[in-house]
Each structure stands twice: as C-alpha cells, then as structure tokens.
Amino acid sequence: MLGVLGGMGPLAGATFMQRLTLLTPAARDQEHIPAILWSDPRVPDRTAARLAGGEDPLPWLMRGIRGLEAAGCGAVAIPCNTAHGWFDAMQGATRLPILHIVEAAADDLLRLGVGAGRIGLLATKGTLAMRLYQERLEGRGYDCLVPEEAEMDRIVMPAIDRVKANRVAEAYAPLAESAARLMARGARAVVLGCTEIPLGIAAGPALPFPVADTIDALARAAVAWAKPAG
Amino acid sequence: MLGVLGGMGPLAGATFMQRLTLLTPAARDQEHIPAILWSDPRVPDRTAARLAGGEDPLPWLMRGIRGLEAAGCGAVAIPCNTAHGWFDAMQGATRLPILHIVEAAADDLLRLGVGAGRIGLLATKGTLAMRLYQERLEGRGYDCLVPEEAEMDRIVMPAIDRVKANRVAEAYAPLAESAARLMARGARAVVLGCTEIPLGIAAGPALPFPVADTIDALARAAVAWAKPAG
Numbered sequence: 001m002l003g004v005l006g007g008m009g010p011l012a013g014a015t016f017m018q019r020l021t022l023l024t025p026a027a028r029d030q031e032h033i034p035a036i037l038w039s040d041p042r043v044p045d046r047t048a049a050r051l052a053g054g055e056d057p058l059p060w061l062m063r064g065i066r067g068l069e070a071a072g073c074g075a076v077a078i079p080c081n082t083a084h085g086w087f088d089a090m091q092g093a094t095r096l097p098i099l100h101i102v103e104a105a106a107d108d109l110l111r112l113g114v115g116a117g118r119i120g121l122l123a124t125k126g127t128l129a130m131r132l133y134q135e136r137l138e139g140r141g142y143d144c145l146v147p148e149e150a151e152m153d154r155i156v157m158p159a160i161d162r163v164k165a166n167r168v169a170e171a172y173a174p175l176a177e178s179a180a181r182l183m184a185r186g187a188r189a190v191v192l193g194c195t196e197i198p199l200g201i202a203a204g205p206a207l208p209f210p211v212a213d214t215i216d217a218l219a220r221a222a223v224a225w226a227k228p229a230g
Numbered sequence: 231m232l233g234v235l236g237g238m239g240p241l242a243g244a245t246f247m248q249r250l251t252l253l254t255p256a257a258r259d260q261e262h263i264p265a266i267l268w269s270d271p272r273v274p275d276r277t278a279a280r281l282a283g284g285e286d287p288l289p290w291l292m293r294g295i296r297g298l299e300a301a302g303c304g305a306v307a308i309p310c311n312t313a314h315g316w317f318d319a320m321q322g323a324t325r326l327p328i329l330h331i332v333e334a335a336a337d338d339l340l341r342l343g344v345g346a347g348r349i350g351l352l353a354t355k356g357t358l359a360m361r362l363y364q365e366r367l368e369g370r371g372y373d374c375l376v377p378e379e380a381e382m383d384r385i386v387m388p389a390i391d392r393v394k395a396n397r398v399a400e401a402y403a404p405l406a407e408s409a410a411r412l413m414a415r416g417a418r419a420v421v422l423g424c425t426e427i428p429l430g431i432a433a434g435p436a437l438p439f440p441v442a443d444t445i446d447a448l449a450r451a452a453v454a455w456a457k458p459a460g
Contacts, residue, residue, distance in 0.1 A: 001270075010251040010262045017244035017267065027395045032240045032271035036297070037247065040231075041262035067266070071297050165257045 003073030007039040008080035012195035016079035019219040038064040046082035047126030108217035116141030120182025123193035163196035171200030233303030237269040238310035242425035246309040249449040276312035277356030338447035346371030350412025353423035393426035401430030
C-alpha cells in the first residue's frame with residue numbers, strides 16, 4: 001500500500017491520486033494500487049518556514065508519516081516539492097522509503113529525451129533557496145536557469161497562491177509566460193518544480209516545449225514502486 | 231478531519247478529493263479541509279456481491295472505516311453509490327457519522343430546482359437491484375425511471391467498466407446516450423448514481439439537461455459538514 005503525504009496543497013495531492021490511477025495499467029478496480037492520501041493542508045507554509053522564520057512544518061509532516069505507517073503503508077510519496085527541504089529529517093525518522101520528487105523529475109527529463117544541458121526551473125522561493133534541484137541535478141550535467149527574483153515575487157509566487165486559493169485558471173498565463181522566458185534564455189525544457197504549477201499549466205493550452213510535470217513524475221515513480229516491471 | 235472511503239473506483243475517489251478542494255471556500259492551503267482518503271481498490275465488486283454471489287465487501291469496507299477511525303477522522307464520506315447497499319451495516323458498526331450519498335443526491339436535485347416528479351437514474355445493476363434510490367426518493371415525490379435491463383447489460387455496465395479500466399473517453403457516448411433516452415421518456419433530470427458515470431460524462435460536451443453528479447453532491451455534503459454555514 002502506497003502512502004501519500006498530501007495537502008500541500010490539497011488540489012495537488014488529489015491530482016496526484018488521479019494521475020497515479022490513470023498511469024496504472026489496470027483493467028478493473030482490483031488491479032489498481034491501494035493507497036492512502038493523508039491530506040492535511042494545515043501543515044505550515046514551507047516557503048515561509050524557510051525564508052521568513054515561519055512555523056516549522058516538520059512536526060506536521062511527521063504526524064502524517066506516522067499516520068501512514070500506522071495504516072500499513074510500505075512507501076511514502078510527497079506531492080510537494082518544497083516539503084522535500086525536510087526530506088533527510090523525514091527519511092531519518094521513518095523506516096518507510098520516501099520516493100524523492102527531484103529524483104522522479106530527473107527520471108522524467110530522461111523520459112523526455114533531455115539528458116543534460118540547460119533546463120529551466122519554476123518552483124517556490126523556498127525550493128530555490130534550498131537549492132533542492134540544483135544540488136541534485138548539477139551533478140548529472142544539468143544547468144538550472146531560474147526566474148529573476150523580481151519575477152518570482154511579482155509573477156511566480158502569486159500564481160502558485162492562486163492555485164491554492166482555487167483560482168486555477170488565473171494561474172495559467174503568468175506561469176506560461178515565466179516558462180517561456182526560461183526557454184528564451186536557452187533552456188531545453190522546463191521543470192514544473194512546485195506541484196501547484198502543473199495544475200495552473202493544465203488550465204490552458206499545452207506549452208510548445210518539453211515540461212517535466214512533478215505531479216506526473218512522482219506518480220510514475222510510485223507506479224514503478226508498486227508494480228515493478230518484469 | 232474528514233474520512234473518505236474511496237477506491238471504488240480509485241478515479242472516483244481521487245476526483246472526489248479534487249471536487250472537495252475546489253468546492254471549499256479557501257484562500258490558502260491552511261483553510262482547506264483536512265481529509266484522509268483510504269483508497270483500497272481491492273474491495274470486492276459490489277454489484278457482483280449482490281447479484282452474482284461474489285465475495286462480501288463488508289469486511290473490506292469495515293477495514294477502511296477502522297483505519298479512518300484510527301487516523302482521527304470525525305465523519306466518513308463514501309464516493310461509491312453501490313457500497314451504500316451496506317450503509318446500515320457500516321453505520322451500525324461505527325460511531326462516526328457516515329454521509330449518505332443518496333441524501334446528498336436528493337439535496338443536489340433541490341439545488342438544481344428539481345423538487346419532485348420523474349427523474350432518470352443511471353446506476354449499477356447492484357444499486358438498481360437494491361433500490362437504493364427508489365426507496366429514499368419515492369417518499370419525497372420522485373418517480374425514478376431506469377434503463378431497460380438489456381440496455382443496462384449492453385451499454386451502462388460496460389461504460390462503467392471502461393472508466394474503471396482508465397478508458398474514460400470511451401465511456402462518454404454510451405452514457406450520454408442512455409441519459410438522453412431517460413430524458414426522452416419524460417425525466418426532468420438525470421441522477422448520475424454511480425461515481426464512475428460523472429467521470430465518463432465529464433470526458434465530453436456538457437449534457438443539455440440537468441444532471442445530479444453524485445461525486446459533486448457528496449463533496450458538497452462534506453463541505454457542509456466541515457464548514458457549517460455561520
């Protein structure tokens with residue numbers, strides 16, 4: 001049974017469960033992957049904790065992991081990129097393997113045929129400040145381009161907040177614009193490195209360049225965990 | 231915290247979580263409803279249990295309810311209509327209130343302005359055989375029209391199975407056709423009384439008559455439970 005620590009935000013967690021289902025080869029209910037979604041949106045804001053001295057989310061994250069352990073889960077997926085800033089603390093405190101969303105995104109870049117080089121990265125300010133992607137991807141030959149700080153404040157963070165406030169359609173234009181700007185600076189693909197971002201991007205026409213959707217990428221990693229090939 | 235007994239099918243449970251989120255008035259993560267989705271698609275087929283001597287789903291349903299109790303939930307929503315054939319047994323065995331999906335559908339008919347009279351009912355053969363809707367709606371002045379048995383076997387049940395097999399787009403045409411036939415027989419609205427049916431109907435153009443979507447209706451009931459109006 002897969003444990004899903006969601007709620008960050010809740011729409012991303014629910015959409016992860018949908019993508020997990022749709023990406024699973026199954027002909028009837030009983031062939032799908034048993035999973036428990038612990039959707040607790042009360043977890044304190046991860047970016048605020050890292051950048052503005054906000055409340056520590058770790059006790060809330062661990063409460064969810066303990067609940068998933070008690071329910072009998074065999075692994076944990078966390079459809080929130082910024083929460084992976086607490087990955088080592090969480091993994092050190094549970095015997096359940098936690099699937100790492102940045103590793104899943106890296107696998108997705110390979111699936112898209114983007115093996116190395118410049119990539120664009122759209123993520124929260126917390127994820128960028130913690131260098132969650134840069135540290136794991138630069139060793140693999142990727143060079144991460146990120147939006148300028150003024151653009152983060154003026155465009156990217158407000159768009160993420162709109163998704164969390166159920167104003168999903170209004171997030172499309174600013175996020176599509178920021179992704180296109182990264183491509184114009186030489187990126188070969190854009191990683192949607194905050195799980196609210198693919199929700200906004202899905203609200204409009206498909207982008208005309210490769211994107212690694214971290215909800216989908218984590219769902220693919222979870223299917224591979226639950227149904228190993230061969 | 232809301233408990234959601236899902237997995238029947240898994241796409242319906244995940245979509246319920248999405249609709250719960252989108253129907254909640256919230257401006258940020260922390261204002262959304264904490265919820266746990268227990269998505270165990272291994273629960274034996276409910277229609278087969280009722281009509282063909284298949285394995286009893288009740289022990290599996292109760293296992294999920296015990297898990298939701300242990301996690302600290304305060305109420306249970308079950309986004310599967312046919313599972314409500316075991317409603318009395320479940321409600322008798324837990325202290326948590328279970329929101330009844332047929333009551334939620336009846337509230338949704340009122341919201342749509344359909345107060346009494348003939349309505350169409352699309353549901354599984356199990357739900358129809360157990361008269362889950364007829365018994366609760368006829369006392370309120372509704373008269374339920376259902377597809378003929380040959381149409382159930384040839385069109386409705388195979389369409390439901392397609393959704394469970396992730397072939398959602400292929401379910402639209404047969405379900406839209408069956409709903410239209412109920413309207414032609416004099417229905418004023420159609421209740422999509424199996425949670426796979428609104429998923430199929432969402433895969434194509436909106437139907438040109440009122441429909442009570444039981445995923446949405448149950449999500450509205452859950453929001454009302456979690457956030458009672460002032």
